[in-house]
Amino acid sequence: MLLTAALGSALITGVAGGTAAAAADSATPASIVAAAPTPTSASEPDAVTEAPVAPWKPPAAGTAAGTPRKVKPRPIAPVKAKAKTQAATTGWVNPNPSGRVTSCYGQRWGRLHAGVDIAGPHGSPILAAGSGVVVRAGDAQGYGLAVLVDHGNGYLTHYGHLSAIAVHEGQRVEAGEQIGDEGSTGHSTGPHLHFEVHQGLYKNPIEPTAWLRERGVPVPGCD
Numbered sequence: 001m002l003l004t005a006a007l008g009s010a011l012i013t014g015v016a017g018g019t020a021a022a023a024a025d026s027a028t029p030a031s032i033v034a035a036a037p038t039p040t041s042a043s044e045p046d047a048v049t050e051a052p053v054a055p056w057k058p059p060a061a062g063t064a065a066g067t068p069r070k071v072k073p074r075p076i077a078p079v080k081a082k083a084k085t086q087a088a089t090t091g092w093v094n095p096n097p098s099g100r101v102t103s104c105y106g107q108r109w110g111r112l113h114a115g116v117d118i119a120g121p122h123g124s125p126i127l128a129a130g131s132g133v134v135v136r137a138g139d140a141q142g143y144g145l146a147v148l149v150d151h152g153n154g155y156l157t158h159y160g161h162l163s164a165i166a167v168h169e170g171q172r173v174e175a176g177e178q179i180g181d182e183g184s185t186g187h188s189t190g191p192h193l194h195f196e197v198h199q200g201l202y203k204n205p206i207e208p209t210a211w212l213r214e215r216g217v218p219v220p221g222c223d
Ligand SMILES: [Zn+2]
Pocket: 103, 113, 115, 116, 117, 193, 194, 195
C-alpha cells in the first residue's frame, strides 16, 4: 500500500513536470526530444523495474529444466531504449524543424546553391544544429542577417535570411538553442532558412542534408 502510494505520487509529479516542460519549450526540438521521453519514462519505471524482478527470480528458485524458456522475451525493450538514447545523445537537431525543404544543395541557375532551403512560417525559431561558438552574426550581404557557428569538430554551419538574430559573435550555443528567427533578408524570394555546412573552413560547403542524416537528423527532400 505504502509503495503504491509513493509510486502514484511519483507518477503524477513526473507527468506534470513533463507536460510543463513540453509546453514551455514547444518550439524547441531539442527540448521536445528531451521532454518527450519524460511522460513515457514516468509510466515505464514500473514495467522496467518489475520486468527484471519477475524473470530473474524463477531461475534462482526453480529447477534448471523449467526456467530457461521464461527468460526469452527480453530483446524488445532494449531496442526501444537504445533508439531513445541515440536521439537524446546525438547532439544534433534540425535547424528549422517546422519547415520543409524547398531547394536542395547543388547547381541552380548556373551557379552553386551552397546550402539547403528549409521553409516554414515567417518568424519560426531557427536553431543551432549543434553546440559550438558563434563566429559571425550580422548582415552578410546576399545572406541577409546570418549566423555562422563553428562546432569545433571540423565543421561550421551557416544560417541565412534570418529576420532577427538572437546571438552575438563569441557566444557559445548548445544544440537546439534558438539563434534567430526565420525571415527573408538578403537575396531571398520568401521566408525560409538557407542552411549551409562547411567542412574545415568557411566557404568550403558540402551537401548539408546527408551531413545531418549522418548525425541522426533526417531532413527529407534531397535524397
Ligand atoms: Zn538557399
